[in-house]
Amino acid sequence: MKKENIIDELASLDAYWSQKIIGESNGQLFKVAKGIGEIKWHTHDDQDALFILYKGHLAIQLRTENIELFEGDMFVVPKGVEHCPKAEEEVAFLIAGLDITSNEKGGKPDWSYTENRP
Amino acid sequence: MKKENIIDELASLDAYWSQKIIGESNGQLFKVAKGIGEIKWHTHDDQDALFILYKGHLAIQLRTENIELFEGDMFVVPKGVEHCPKAEEEVAFLIAGLDITSNEKGGKPDWSYTENRP
Numbered sequence: 653m654k655k656e657n658i659i660d661e662l663a664s665l666d667a668y669w670s671q672k673i674i675g676e677s678n679g680q681l682f683k684v685a686k687g688i689g690e691i692k693w694h695t696h697d698d699q700d701a702l703f704i705l706y707k708g709h710l711a712i713q714l715r716t717e718n719i720e721l722f723e724g725d726m727f728v729v730p731k732g733v734e735h736c737p738k739a740e741e742e743v744a745f746l747i748a749g750l751d752i753t754s755n756e757k758g759g760k761p762d763w764s765y766t767e768n769r770p
Numbered sequence: 771m772k773k774e775n776i777i778d779e780l781a782s783l784d785a786y787w788s789q790k791i792i793g794e795s796n797g798q799l800f801k802v803a804k805g806i807g808e809i810k811w812h813t814h815d816d817q818d819a820l821f822i823l824y825k826g827h828l829a830i831q832l833r834t835e836n837i838e839l840f841e842g843d844m845f846v847v848p849k850g851v852e853h854c855p856k857a858e859e860e861v862a863f864l865i866a867g868l869d870i871t872s873n874e875k876g877g878k879p880d881w882s883y884t885e886n887r888p
Contacts, residue, residue: 653845655844657842658842675820677818677820678797678866678868679796680795682844700796701795714771725774726792727774748796748798749795750796
């Protein structure tokens with residue numbers, strides 16, 4: 653059994669909007685990711701997505717309102733709710749859910765590696 | 771839908787080793803707690819317990835080893851594994867699991883409110 657350090661794991665990421673699993677608990681995955689810019693609007697019909705901000709300012713755009721997240725903030729996007737994360741500058745966060753959702757269906761942009769970012 | 775701030779929620783706690791639910795995602799509760807001293811050795815047979823440290827130094831004592839947690843560290847105590855958290859000075863953490871586990875069965879000490887601490 654070993655611990656993980658969330659700050660170190662976030663610092664090790666080399667791609668944007670790409671989740672890395674660092675733990676599992678009661679069937680739920682705990683993943684780290686960083687982001688910049690905007691991904692595509694999308695919905696997870698099968699799972700909630702919980703965000704915990706570690707660095708920066710992340711706007712979770714919903715169709716009805718924007719949720720503005722800063723360091724230490726936690727927010728759950730309920731299953732079935734369309735959303736689109738957006739960050740003016742680089743953000744780093746923990747995300748909990750049943751699967752890796754940073755895929756095409758999960759709104760991942762075509763660019764996601766630093767070297768390809770527009 | 772609203773966000774919660776983990777730092778503010780931790781600062782608002784007035785009792786030790788008493789979990790406060792601040793969110794729910796995919797059937798799992800996200801809870802904040804603070805602790806000092808040592809609780810009782812105990813086991814959760816029905817659920818894993820995930821810890822994320824926000825302040826201080828928490829030792830998760832296991833029968834085979836001690837896991838030393840500092841700010842940003844994450845550790846999962848698997849279901850069925852006997853453990854006993856211990857902190858020389860006040861610690862603050864997030865804990866995820868299926869229920870509130872800060873009860874007698876969960877190792878909560880007889881003193882838990884600040885004014886009663888030995």
